[in-house]
Amino acid sequence: xxxxNDLRLTAGALAPDGxxxxxxxxxxxxxxxxxxxxxxxxxxxxKATRLEIDDRIISKRSLEEADWIVAITAxxxxxxxxxxxxxxxxxxxxxxxxxxx
Numbered sequence: 001x002x003x004x005n006d007l008r009l010t011a012g013a014l015a016p017d018g019x020x021x022x023x024x025x026x027x028x029x030x031x032x033x034x035x036x037x038x039x040x041x042x043x044x045x046x047k048a049t050r051l052e053i054d055d056r057i058i059s060k061r062s063l064e065e066a067d068w069i070v071a072i073t074a075x076x077x078x079x080x081x082x083x084x085x086x087x088x089x090x091x092x093x094x095x096x097x098x099x100x101x
Contacts, residue, residue, distance in 0.1 A: 004027065004070075005028050006027060006029060006076075007026075007033070008025055008027075009025040009083055009087060010024050010025050011024040012024070012087065013086070017040035017041060018040045018044065019040070019041075020037060020038050020040050020043075021036070021039065022035070023036075025075060033053065033054060034052075034054055035052070035072065036052040036053075037051050037052075038050045047101045049099050053068060061100055065094075072087060072091060
């Protein structure tokens with residue numbers, strides 16, 4: 001499992017598919033991490049939205065997901081307001097009741 005320690009986000013993007021979000025970062029000072037929330041229109045329609053860390057699907061409402069939510073919430077964004085907005089958007093969606101369906 002990827003380390004949750006000292007997560008620092010370095011880039012973020014919103015996909016033109018209805019709302020999927022990509023976050024790139026580093027953990028433990030140097031290990032690259034890719035965070036992806038599939039919030040595409042297709043995933044929403046199929047109730048198949050999902051959080052992935054380094055291309056691995058994280059089980060919804062699991063302890064591992066809770067740990068990642070804590071780490072992402074606390075992640076350093078180095079004062080980058082746009083990156084903080086991507087992070088906050090991802091967190092809002094993962095915490096929403098529609099995500100858990």
